[in-house]
Amino acid sequence: MGLYIILTIPPLLLGLWAQWRVKSAYEKWSRCANARNLTGAQAAAEMLRRENVNDVRIEQVGGTLSDYYDPSAKVLRLSSGVYGAASVAALGIACHEAGHALQHARGYAYLGLRSALVMPAKFGSYLAIPLIMFGMLIGALGLAKLGVIIFGAVVLFQLVTLPVEFDASRRAKAALVNNGVINAPERAGVNEVLDAAAMTYVAAAVAAISQLLYYALILAGNRRR
Numbered sequence: 550m551g552l553y554i555i556l557t558i559p560p561l562l563l564g565l566w567a568q569w570r571v572k573s574a575y576e577k578w579s580r581c582a583n584a585r586n587l588t589g590a591q592a593a594a595e596m597l598r599r600e601n602v603n604d605v606r607i608e609q610v611g612g613t614l615s616d617y618y619d620p621s622a623k624v625l626r627l628s629s630g631v632y633g634a635a636s637v638a639a640l641g642i643a644c645h646e647a648g649h650a651l652q653h654a655r656g657y658a659y660l661g662l663r664s665a666l667v668m669p670a671k672f673g674s675y676l677a678i679p680l681i682m683f684g685m686l687i688g689a690l691g692l693a694k695l696g697v698i699i700f701g702a703v704v705l706f707q708l709v710t711l712p713v714e715f716d717a718s719r720r721a722k723a724a725l726v727n728n729g730v731i732n733a734p735e736r737a738g739v740n741e742v743l744d745a746a747a748m749t750y751v752a753a754a755v756a757a758i759s760q761l762l763y764y765a766l767i768l769a770g771n772r773r774r
């Protein structure tokens with residue numbers, strides 16, 4: 550029980566704190582218009598054009614902070630608060646997503662690895678815990694061990710996500726500064742939004758590792774008995 554609390558509560562609190570930070574940074578910098586009056590869609594389009602990436606479409610999608618790049622369709626999907634908004638937050642988020650499109654165009658290795666891990670991680674997240682629970686319930690430790698190994702795909706996916714996300718933000722910050730899109734105060738705002746977003750991925754990775762550790766330790770304890 551003590552082990553369970555140690556391995557679940559701190560990651561949970563870290564995750565909640567990271568979510569809160571993203572939300573508050575986004576709200577703060579969404580209220581702040583950027584000096585060039587560029588919308589997120591315009592800034593992303595300009596960034597891709599300057600990098601000679603001309604085969605990526607930019608579309609609007611519902612929701613808040615639901616922005617993503619779809620590599621299979623080569624489409625940047627930006628939420629309404631980013632797509633048509635000329636805020637500092639919109640610039641950062643739109644160019645972060647354009648950073649993923651740029652990774653794709655340049656054949657950035659971790660993006661390919663991450664895409665390859667999407668299905669195994671999805672499979673792992675559905676199957677691992679039932680296998681572990683069922684295996685331990687009926688005393689089939691091999692089955693439970695298999696579940697822990699399968700859960701490793703979830704952890705691997707979260708770990709590979711980190712360089713992909715950090716690199717996309719790095720590309721966004723560099724483009725916004727080098728292309729003269731943002732001034733110094735706006736740069737601080739973009740950093741605040743993107744660094745807060747990066748922390749949510751760190752929190753997700755910590756949570757996945759803790760969960761893996763928990764199951765592995767339980768299984769090891771079970772074997773000793």
Ligand SMILES: [Zn+2]
Nearest residue numbers: 645649714717
């Ligand atoms: Zn991203």
